[in-house]
Amino acid sequence: MAYLDHAATTPMLPEAIAAMTAQLAVTGNASSLHAAGRRARRTVEESRETLADALGARPSEVVLTSGGTEADNLAVKGLYWARRDADPRRTRVLASPVEHHAVLDAVDWLAEHEGATVEYLPVDRYGRVHPDALREAVARDPDDVALITVMWANNEIGTIMPVHELAEVAREFDVPMHADAVQAFGQLEVDFAHSGLAAMTVSAHKIGGPFGIGALLLGRDYAPVPVLHGGGQERHVRSGTLDVPAVASFAVAGRLAAEGREEFAREIGGLRDELADAVLRAVPDALLGGDPAPGGRLPANAHFTFPGCEGDSLLLLLDAQGIECSTGSACTAGIAQPSHVLLATGTDPDLARGTLRFSLGHTSTRQDVEDLARAIGPAVTRARTAGLT
Amino acid sequence: MTQTSQRPLRVLAAMSGGVDSAVAAARAAEAGHDVTGVHLALSANPQSFRTGARGCCTIEDSRDARRAADVIGIPFYVWDLAERFREDVVDDFVAEYEAGRTPNPCLRCNEKIKFAALLDKALALGFDAVCTGHYATVVVNEDGTREMHRASDMAKDQSYVLGVLDEKQLAHAMFPLGDTLTTKDEIRAEAERRGLAVAKKPDSHDICFIADGDTQGFLAGRLGGPAEGDILDESGTKVGTHEGAFGFTIGQRKGLRIGHPAPDGKPRYVLDISPVNNTVTVGPVEALDVTALTALRPRWCGTAPAGPGTYTAQLRAHGGETEVTAELVDGTLHVTFAEPVRGVAPGQAVVLYDGTRVVGSATIATTARRGEPAAAGR
Numbered sequence: 186m187a188y189l190d191h192a193a194t195t196p197m198l199p200e201a202i203a204a205m206t207a208q209l210a211v212t213g214n215a216s217s218l219h220a221a222g223r224r225a226r227r228t229v230e231e232s233r234e235t236l237a238d239a240l241g242a243r244p245s246e247v248v249l250t251s252g253g254t255e256a257d258n259l260a261v262k263g264l265y266w267a268r269r270d271a272d273p274r275r276t277r278v279l280a281s282p283v284e285h286h287a288v289l290d291a292v293d294w295l296a297e298h299e300g301a302t303v304e305y306l307p308v309d310r311y312g313r314v315h316p317d318a319l320r321e322a323v324a325r326d327p328d329d330v331a332l333i334t335v336m337w338a339n340n341e342i343g344t345i346m347p348v349h350e351l352a353e354v355a356r357e358f359d360v361p362m363h364a365d366a367v368q369a370f371g372q373l374e375v376d377f378a379h380s381g382l383a384a385m386t387v388s389a390h391k392i393g394g395p396f397g398i399g400a401l402l403l404g405r406d407y408a409p410v411p412v413l414h415g416g417g418q419e420r421h422v423r424s425g426t427l428d429v430p431a432v433a434s435f436a437v438a439g440r441l442a443a444e445g446r447e448e449f450a451r452e453i454g455g456l457r458d459e460l461a462d463a464v465l466r467a468v469p470d471a472l473l474g475g476d477p478a479p480g481g482r483l484p485a486n487a488h489f490t491f492p493g494c495e496g497d498s499l500l501l502l503l504d505a506q507g508i509e510c511s512t513g514s515a516c517t518a519g520i521a522q523p524s525h526v527l528l529a530t531g532t533d534p535d536l537a538r539g540t541l542r543f544s545l546g547h548t549s550t551r552q553d554v555e556d557l558a559r560a561i562g563p564a565v566t567r568a569r570t571a572g573l574t
Numbered sequence: 575m576t577q578t579s580q581r582p583l584r585v586l587a588a589m590s591g592g593v594d595s596a597v598a599a600a601r602a603a604e605a606g607h608d609v610t611g612v613h614l615a616l617s618a619n620p621q622s623f624r625t626g627a628r629g630c631c632t633i634e635d636s637r638d639a640r641r642a643a644d645v646i647g648i649p650f651y652v653w654d655l656a657e658r659f660r661e662d663v664v665d666d667f668v669a670e671y672e673a674g675r676t677p678n679p680c681l682r683c684n685e686k687i688k689f690a691a692l693l694d695k696a697l698a699l700g701f702d703a704v705c706t707g708h709y710a711t712v713v714v715n716e717d718g719t720r721e722m723h724r725a726s727d728m729a730k731d732q733s734y735v736l737g738v739l740d741e742k743q744l745a746h747a748m749f750p751l752g753d754t755l756t757t758k759d760e761i762r763a764e765a766e767r768r769g770l771a772v773a774k775k776p777d778s779h780d781i782c783f784i785a786d787g788d789t790q791g792f793l794a795g796r797l798g799g800p801a802e803g804d805i806l807d808e809s810g811t812k813v814g815t816h817e818g819a820f821g822f823t824i825g826q827r828k829g830l831r832i833g834h835p836a837p838d839g840k841p842r843y844v845l846d847i848s849p850v851n852n853t854v855t856v857g858p859v860e861a862l863d864v865t866a867l868t869a870l871r872p873r874w875c876g877t878a879p880a881g882p883g884t885y886t887a888q889l890r891a892h893g894g895e896t897e898v899t900a901e902l903v904d905g906t907l908h909v910t911f912a913e914p915v916r917g918v919a920p921g922q923a924v925v926l927y928d929g930t931r932v933v934g935s936a937t938i939a940t941t942a943r944r945g946e947p948a949a950a951g952r
Binding site for chain 2: 497502567
């Protein structure tokens with residue numbers, strides 16, 4: 186068995202499991218005024234402080250959500266509504282075309298239902314948005330821009346965006362910028378205060394925490410219109426009773442992710458390089474996706490295109506040998522679609538069907554890489570026989 | 575003669591989301607084969623949930639199939655064969671109706687999709703066989719050759735829609751439901767026992783790509799709006815009007831809406847459809863009697879018979895058997911009925927049987943009424 190899909194989800198850290206299970210036995214709604222409520226609130230607030238510390242933010246800037254998708258929706262829709270309410274001219278949304286669907290579909294929804302004009306920023310062949318391109322797009326009419334959203338690092342091909350430079354452009358024009366940092370957290374230095382971002386998304390289950398919890402880091406000057414209305418929790422921006430065990434567990438995973446980041450990047454980055462070398466040795470005409478420069482990509486990500494193969498066929502053949510990975514692209518009703526990320530980078534649509542993403546994590550071993558190295562060559566040969574149907 | 579091979583095979587189970595294919599996959603897995611489930615996405619725009627009649631192209635069907643695969647404990651994938659299906663089945667279906675014939679898309683799907691496009695890909699990926707929930711029996715002879723026979727339970731037999739398979743296709747086909755005398759209720763009980771949630775799912779009856787069951791409306795959408803034309807009697811006298819000849823089937827009685835009664839006061843039936851003139855000819859039931867037919871595109875399950883032979887023939891899905899003599903002449907199958915048969919529709923398949931064994935099939939091109947030679951018939 187070789188689990189090479191940590192970017193989809195990674196096993197929970199034992200410490201995070203311990204924190205969660207300890208809290209599961211404790212009664213208390215963090216909004217209640219009695220002793221049980223106070224105890225729960227203390228756990229939540231200590232966790233919030235831990236997360237803020239891990240992410241270079243103030244505790245009040247941590248808005249807990251049900252996960253990355255909700256945080257992305259809150260940032261994109263909430264900031265759009267708030268900015269447009271303040272000035273009806275602000276209907277232009279600038280987004281990278283390589284965003285996760287949680288951002289992409291939210292942005293498209295704004296265009297279809299809320300009168301937004303979406304402008305997709307140009308990307309280079311590695312899927313990277315350049316600060317000059319953003320400046321050009323904003324400067325064309327700075328008064329009509331509602332928000333900018335560009336992910337910190339791409340979930341499919343691993344390319345890292347120049348977030349600091351992009352945020353600098355946004356600040357220059359006083360436009361809020363959001364970044365989805367779901368894949369970046371734990372692999373790159375993610376410092377919210379230093380980033381200059383207005384909002385930033387993180388998720389627990391990608392860093393060894395539990396499912397169903399994430400956060401939107403939200404600068405104190407910003408008050409997005411809520412997506413969820415209710416009891417007024419989380420700065421009145423995100424209502425809903427907090428999941429205390431999940432929050433506590435997220436905090437532990439977040440702290441460990443921040444503390445262990447450099448070592449993780451070094452060790453897993455080394456293993457990733459071995460994996461990439463092994464795949465290219467077995468399949469010399471495979472194409473490494475994303476930025477080939479070591480500093481230009483996520484250390485745990487290796488993305489390949491195998492010409493003449495259907496990604497789905499490779500997935501089936503590797504799965505049958507206990508090797509678990511992803512094609513990297515989204516599905517519609519289980520049918521693989523050519524990745525919008527690859528298409529945005531100018532990849533030929535036929536080539537874009539033959540992709541696999543291998544993503545490593547804290548449980549990855551050299552054995553995983555060796556298993557893949559043995560299996561990938563014959564799998565590609567076989568998948569080529571089946572061809573592109 | 576054995577039905578299942580003793581050697582464990584790598585089997586790709588086509589899973590529609592219905593109860594039959596789920597039980598078939600479960601039986602194949604239980605027999606020790608290494609089974610992988612696959613749902614074929616055949617519609618370019620799968621509807622979110624089924625509407626009206628049961629189809630097999632909805633997201634819900636795909637989820638039902640996946641859920642069944644999870645319970646059986648086998649890997650599951652969705653393969654997009656929508657383009658092939660459109661070209662080989664849907665477009666062919668429309669063209670056949672346009673030409674005045676009555677096609678059977680299920681046969682075409684088995685011939686071109688399940689046991690061609692799907693089978694080819696399966697073999698290329700290292701699978702040995704494709705398994706479906708059809709009711710038919712495969713018999714392996716001592717010399718390794720294979721025969722397809724009717725299902726043990728004649729009431730559920732589906733060998734007619736598999737009659738297009740040749741021996742090569744049959745060599746890689748597995749029908750785990752065909753060799754057991756099980757009623758549908760028993761299959762459902764078995765699904766229930768196996769924990770398959772599809773146990774109570776209604777059967778699919780209609781053409782899967784026409785979800786609402788409105789074949790006329792579907793054809794009108796493809797072939798342009800209804801074009802009004804004449805309904806004629808056998809003498810060529812106009813007796814009514816119709817809204818597009820392509821929607822009719824030979825032998826059809828309902829929906830003619832002929833205003834006044836026939837001279838003899840008896841009901842009239844569709845005898846002939848002429849898309850070129852956009853006319854439909856009707857007449858009394860006796861005029862439907864067919865004594866012979868010719869059929870094209872013969873496909874043999876094994877070697878083609880040399881010289882004329884005596885067989886039983888089936889002329890439509892769920893149709894009865896009839897005694898015939900048949901002979902292949904220059905690639906055209908000539909079939910003569912021992913007794914006249916009624917309601918034979920060009921476009922349907924004639925499947926020949928030797929006892930329970932499927933000999934082959936061909937697509938009906940022309941029929942001969944009493945006193946006419948088939949080749950000159952309609």
